[in-house]
Amino acid sequence: MAQITLSINSRVHEVDVDSEIPLLWVLRDTLGLTGTKFGCGIGQCGCCTVHLGETAVRSCQLPVGAVSGMEIRTIEGLSVEGLHPVQEAWCTENVAQCGYCQAGQIMSAVALLKSNSKPNDEAIDVAMSGNLCRCGTYKRIRKAIHLASKRVEEAK
Ligand code: FES
Numbered sequence: 001m002a003q004i005t006l007s008i009n010s011r012v013h014e015v016d017v018d019s020e021i022p023l024l025w026v027l028r029d030t031l032g033l034t035g036t037k038f039g040c041g042i043g044q045c046g047c048c049t050v051h052l053g054e055t056a057v058r059s060c061q062l063p064v065g066a067v068s069g070m071e072i073r074t075i076e077g078l079s080v081e082g083l084h085p086v087q088e089a090w091c092t093e094n095v096a097q098c099g100y101c102q103a104g105q106i107m108s109a110v111a112l113l114k115s116n117s118k119p120n121d122e123a124i125d126v127a128m129s130g131n132l133c134r135c136g137t138y139k140r141i142r143k144a145i146h147l148a149s150k151r152v153e154e155a156k
């Protein structure tokens with residue numbers, strides 16, 4: 001066990017855990033941040049996506065000791081007030097079906113729009129290819145990303 005300092009959603013947490021345990025387990029089981037989901041546990045589904053800085057990463061693949069002191073953002077911390085524009089677009093387009101994969105999808109979409117504010121279909125498909133949806137909501141995800149992009153551009 002080790003004392004590890006984590007910066008999550010702009011709050012500092014001290015946790016006493018094995019430094020090799022994946023970040024996902026600490027988020028969910030130690031800190032109660034259950035918006036980030038466990039899917040495959042082997043880096044293949046994207047359910048567990050969070051941001052490390054501005055990059056979308058798979059929290060099931062990151063030993064918690066490796067991210068000590070780095071800025072981590074989860075779905076709970078995406079917007080300080082109300083919904084993030086990507087979440088609003090998700091609601092407008094009724095993207096979610098069962099919802100299980102959607103936190104990870106949204107975190108990947110937000111990271112995409114930060115690096116490319118006007119992605120075309122191909123860029124969206126490439127950026128979102130690591131996020132699987134068993135309900136097959138891919139077409140609505142693409143539509144929602146285009147809508148969020150348009151709204152963010154118009155608000156500039
Ligand atoms: S749970 Fe992490 S990629 Fe599937």
Ligand code: FES
Binds near residue numbers: 133
């Ligand atoms: S909405 Fe059900 S798995 Fe994606």
